Amino acid sequence: xxxxxxxxxxxxxxxxxxxxxxxxxxxxxxxxxxxxxxxxxxxxxxxxxxxxxxxxxxxxxxxxxxxxxxxxxxxxxxxxxxxxxxxxxxxxxxxxxxxxxxxxxxxxxxxxxxxxxxxxxxxxxxxxxxxxxxxxxxxxxxxxxxxxxxxxxxxxxxxxxxxxxxxxxxxxxxxxxxxxxxxxxxxxxxxxxxxxxxxxxxxxxxxxxx
Numbered sequence: 001x002x003x004x005x006x007x008x009x010x011x012x013x014x015x016x017x018x019x020x021x022x023x024x025x026x027x028x029x030x031x032x033x034x035x036x037x038x039x040x041x042x043x044x045x046x047x048x049x050x051x052x053x054x055x056x057x058x059x060x061x062x063x064x065x066x067x068x069x070x071x072x073x074x075x076x077x078x079x080x081x082x083x084x085x086x087x088x089x090x091x092x093x094x095x096x097x098x099x100x101x102x103x104x105x106x107x108x109x110x111x112x113x114x115x116x117x118x119x120x121x122x123x124x125x126x127x128x129x130x131x132x133x134x135x136x137x138x139x140x141x142x143x144x145x146x147x148x149x150x151x152x153x154x155x156x157x158x159x160x161x162x163x164x165x166x167x168x169x170x171x172x173x174x175x176x177x178x179x180x181x182x183x184x185x186x187x188x189x190x191x192x193x194x195x196x197x198x199x200x201x202x203x204x205x206x207x208x209x210x
Contacts, residue, residue, distance in 0.1 A: 003027040005040050007056070018058030026052075028072060032080045037100065039064075039074040039083050051085050053100055065098045065105050073117065076100070077124045084108075084118040084127055095127060139166040 003025035008015040019026040019040070029040040036056055041049040042063075049072045051065035065071050069089040076083055083100050086093045095109040095118045108127060109115040118127045146163060 003043075005029045005038065005058075007038075018054070018056075019061070028074060030074045030076060031056075032076050032100070033078060034080055037080070039076060039100070041072050041074065051083060051098065053083070062102065064100060064102045065096065067105075071096075075118050075120060075127075077120050078122060079124055082124075084120065086116055086118070097127075 002021070004017050004021035005019040005026045006015055006017050018038070019042075023044065025043045026040050027043075029038050031038055037053055038056060039051060039053050042052045042061075043049045048068070048070035050063050050067075051071045051074055052061050053064050054061035064083060065085060065087070067087065067089055069087050071085055071087045073086040074083055075085070077097075081100055082097050084095055084097050085105075087096050087105070088094075089096070089107075092111075092114040093116060094107055094111065095115045096105040096107050098105040120127055144164060
């Protein structure tokens with residue numbers, strides 16, 4: 001293990017480790033609203049993450065969400081009674097909610113691709129997700145579309161799911177690339193013609209030679 005949770009003063013002083021590290025990785029820590037508890041993700045060797053809660057001084061650590069799947073991205077409810085998190089217990093990541101005291105987790109999102117970045121509303125009654133969808137103005141085999149999920153509190157990308165905007169027709173793609181190459185007057189195109197690979201489709205060249 002290489003990860004551990006540290007607590008440090010707002011001015012950067014008094015840093016101290018509050019989880020043991022060693023055989024486990026502890027990360028993605030989040031303070032409870034009353035600052036008395038800390039939720040975090042713990043990953044043991046060759047295992048997926050589980051959600052743990054401990055006292056602010058590191059004592060009393062206990063699992064509140066544990067399964068054979070990966071649990072991550074903890075978010076406390078405003079009243080500190082519940083914890084929202086991501087888990088891939090099903091076909092993909094969805095949002096689950098568990099009591100901060102432990103017990104069975106409840107799935108609260110059902111999406112066709114995946115759900116990420118849970119954020120509680122101020123009253124604790126709803127959970128929102130942030131998703132950015134990328135669509136093609138014109139579907140083409142060489143244009144990707146998909147969705148990106150961001151952690152609203154940090155603006156960090158937490159997951160990306162993408163695919164080609166339309167199925168690829170190998171023969172049509174090769175013909176399209178070949179026609180484009182005939183009218184390409186760039187130095188790179190001239191170099192390819194000298195090397196004898198001008199007829200090789202551009203999308204195929206990277207996997208044919210180093």
